[in-house]
Amino acid sequence: MLELDGLTKRYGEVVALDDCGFSVRPDRIVGFLGPNGAGKTSAMRAIFGLLRLDEGAVTWMGRPVTHDIRRRFGYMPEMRGLYPRMPVRRQVIYFGRLHGLGKAAAAGAAERWITRIGLEERADSRVDDLSHGNQQRVQLMTALVHDPELLVLDEPFSGLDPLGVEEMSRILSERAEQGSAVLFSGHQLDLVEHLCDDVAIINQGRVALSGPVRTLKDRATHRRVEVDVDSSLALTPILPGVRLLESRGTRHVLRVPAEVGMDEMVTALSDGRTVREFSYGPPTLSDLFREAVAP
Amino acid sequence: MWRELLERGLSKSYALSWLFLALLVGAGIAIPGFFGDDGSVRTYRVATVGTESAGPGELAESIAPGVPGSYRIDLTTSPDSAGAAAAVADGTVDAALVGGNRVLVGKDTSSELESALRQAVLSYQVQSMVAAGEVSERAVAIMSGEGVEIVTAEPEVDTAAEDRQFLISQVALVLLFMAVMTTGSWVLLGVTEEKTNRVSEVLLSSLRPWQLLAGKIIGVGLLGLLQFGSIATGLIVAVRLVLDVTLPEVDAGFLAISLIWFVLGYLVYATGYAAVGAIAHRPEDAQNAAFPMMVVTVAGYLIGILYVSGNPDTVWSTVLTLIPVTAPFVLPVRAVSDSVAAWEQVAAFMLMTGFIILLIRAAGRVYAGGVFNYRTRIKARQAYRSAEF
Numbered sequence: 001m002l003e004l005d006g007l008t009k010r011y012g013e014v015v016a017l018d019d020c021g022f023s024v025r026p027d028r029i030v031g032f033l034g035p036n037g038a039g040k041t042s043a044m045r046a047i048f049g050l051l052r053l054d055e056g057a058v059t060w061m062g063r064p065v066t067h068d069i070r071r072r073f074g075y076m077p078e079m080r081g082l083y084p085r086m087p088v089r090r091q092v093i094y095f096g097r098l099h100g101l102g103k104a105a106a107a108g109a110a111e112r113w114i115t116r117i118g119l120e121e122r123a124d125s126r127v128d129d130l131s132h133g134n135q136q137r138v139q140l141m142t143a144l145v146h147d148p149e150l151l152v153l154d155e156p157f158s159g160l161d162p163l164g165v166e167e168m169s170r171i172l173s174e175r176a177e178q179g180s181a182v183l184f185s186g187h188q189l190d191l192v193e194h195l196c197d198d199v200a201i202i203n204q205g206r207v208a209l210s211g212p213v214r215t216l217k218d219r220a221t222h223r224r225v226e227v228d229v230d231s232s233l234a235l236t237p238i239l240p241g242v243r244l245l246e247s248r249g250t251r252h253v254l255r256v257p258a259e260v261g262m263d264e265m266v267t268a269l270s271d272g273r274t275v276r277e278f279s280y281g282p283p284t285l286s287d288l289f290r291e292a293v294a295p
Numbered sequence: 296m297w298r299e300l301l302e303r304g305l306s307k308s309y310a311l312s313w314l315f316l317a318l319l320v321g322a323g324i325a326i327p328g329f330f331g332d333d334g335s336v337r338t339y340r341v342a343t344v345g346t347e348s349a350g351p352g353e354l355a356e357s358i359a360p361g362v363p364g365s366y367r368i369d370l371t372t373s374p375d376s377a378g379a380a381a382a383v384a385d386g387t388v389d390a391a392l393v394g395g396n397r398v399l400v401g402k403d404t405s406s407e408l409e410s411a412l413r414q415a416v417l418s419y420q421v422q423s424m425v426a427a428g429e430v431s432e433r434a435v436a437i438m439s440g441e442g443v444e445i446v447t448a449e450p451e452v453d454t455a456a457e458d459r460q461f462l463i464s465q466v467a468l469v470l471l472f473m474a475v476m477t478t479g480s481w482v483l484l485g486v487t488e489e490k491t492n493r494v495s496e497v498l499l500s501s502l503r504p505w506q507l508l509a510g511k512i513i514g515v516g517l518l519g520l521l522q523f524g525s526i527a528t529g530l531i532v533a534v535r536l537v538l539d540v541t542l543p544e545v546d547a548g549f550l551a552i553s554l555i556w557f558v559l560g561y562l563v564y565a566t567g568y569a570a571v572g573a574i575a576h577r578p579e580d581a582q583n584a585a586f587p588m589m590v591v592t593v594a595g596y597l598i599g600i601l602y603v604s605g606n607p608d609t610v611w612s613t614v615l616t617l618i619p620v621t622a623p624f625v626l627p628v629r630a631v632s633d634s635v636a637a638w639e640q641v642a643a644f645m646l647m648t649g650f651i652i653l654l655i656r657a658a659g660r661v662y663a664g665g666v667f668n669y670r671t672r673i674k675a676r677q678a679y680r681s682a683e684f
Contacts, residue, residue: 048500050667067503075500082495099499250457 018205031192074148347395355415478519486572560623599624607634
């Protein structure tokens with residue numbers, strides 16, 4: 001298990017990480033969320049020793065992360081880093097070798113991944129001759145070629161088309177099923193909600209919320225109600241503590257205290273209105289995110 | 296290291312640099328054939344007046360060297376001294392011999408010819424006196440220098456061998472300078488490219504900065520060594536086969552010293568260029584950032600070739616031997632003339648080795664501090680202080 005414990009990093013007056021802590025377990029996918037500049041990249045760099053921490057520690061299976069341990073990790077940084085003139089196959093082999101694979105093992109793994117990703121016909125093409133999406137695939141292969149125990153990806157879905165997103169999601173799920181711990185950052189909250197077992201939401205360098213997605217939703221202090229009624233709700237008080245989050249025509253989204261039950265809400269909304277559609281459930285990840293990073 | 300060898304070794308720029316150096320070597324061999332010495336011999340025309348001048352004239356003609364790059368003398372006769380003087384004055388002949396003991400020269404007569412004619416007249420007179428029994432051959436021999444023996448108290452010095460080694464040391468300096476400038480720019484651009492295309496961050500997630508730098512420096516160094524070694528070998532073969540010149544033998548110890556300092560010099564400068572590459576923010580900025588390094592390289596080279604080679608025994612030369620950035624350009628030059636004491640060699644080597652270790656660590660820190668700074672060039676000191684790992 002990867003544990004980030006009390007990570008603190010300051011650049012003069014600017015606090016990049018402020019007692020930041022969460023964990024990533026094997027077999028699990030953790031979505032790392034936060035507004036721009038919240039400290040996601042800094043925390044990810046700290047995992048790879050690319051950041052000198054003022055305080056705190058990163059451990060893997062209870063031990064400090066050493067150079068040898070780090071070679072068993074896979075990393076895909078936010079800004080993609082590949083040798084533009086190096087052919088795809090050679091590039092993947094090279095990164096496999098860097099992570100300690102033997103020559104034959106690296107070549108074999110490269111072939112497997114090239115086939116798996118579907119780049120056989122471009123295997124001898126230079127990386128800068130590939131499309132953005134294919135370059136992204138090559139970048140992913142370089143992070144996966146050595147079957148890492150921990151996979152860390154900084155915004156891996158950025159710039160991918162829907163098919164690319166689907167493929168990337170499938171690969172991350174497979175890695176987790178095969179026992180790897182997977183941590184990735186992103187801004188596509190629906191995708192993260194769909195894909196991740198756990199999330200960690202960071203704001204201003206500090207983890208505001210973390211844990212299994214299901215548990216966080218169940219433990220939330222509010223519920224989400226979506227309703228389609230025949231009259232406006234905007235200026236109408238419904239029940240104490242109920243807040244209108246958004247309205248689009250006759251459809252409305254409400255934030256409801258958890259202690260307000262579904263029947264009570266239906267009764268309140270039906271008072272003088274016709275309710276055409278009604279749903280009551282836990283908040284979405286977007287709701288949790290908004291709550292966590294609210295000023 | 297292997298990536299550097301494979302990728303750079305198979306790159307177009309590497310092939311072009313080969314081509315350039317090969318052309319340079321080829322031109323170096325071919326150009327003298329076009330513009331240099333064509334094997335011709337300067338010819339002086341000398342007029343002789345009277346039968347008394349025939350002997351000295353023939354003697355002058357016979358002792359002229361006549362080898363390529365030298366001169367020979369062609370004789371002609373003149374009926375009288377006035378005609379000979381007129382011929383000298385109007386340049387029909389270069390000089391004239393009159394009456395066996397007078398040399399007529401003009402304002403354009405070369406001192407070389409004048410000296411040769413004077414020598415011929417004197418020698419002819421002495422030969423005549425010996426033939427007439429007016430003076431003994433023994434006396435002539437004594438006057439020619441056989442009467443005294445000069446013996447040097449110091450061991451005999453093979454000056455020809457020293458000259459050869461001096462030449463080799465100069466060649467070693469030029470090669471080191473060219474190698475540092477060429478491979479230094481490879482290291483510089485390699486580091487800057489890895490920084491700007493963001494590969495560094497991926498590499499550093501599994502490598503330490505010094506490992507990354509060392510791999511790059513060794514890989515580029517091997518490529519440079521391969522290139523310059525091949526060019527030097529090609530040059531030697533070409534000189535022997537094309538110009539038919541037998542190259543001198545060189546002392547093995549001196550060669551070893553030159554090679555060691557060649558490698559140490561490369562390591563120092565390549566490490567410096569690697570650090571500079573990390574503080575530049577894009578390849579176009581790298582050359583500007585490297586300007587101070589280039590100044591140091593050129594200064595080291597000029598100090599070696601202009602000052603130390605002429606003053607190998609001075610205190611300054613000793614000091615420059617002990618300074619790591621100048622030592623590679625200084626020590627081989629001083630080693631040629633046996634001007635460098637054993638303690639200096641040991642001290643210089645230890646200082647150099649220590650300096651390289653410190654420099655690699657410092658360059659690693661500068662690299663670590665500069666490699667994630669993508670927006671502007673930062674100062675080396677700033678990068679060193681802000682090193683994150």
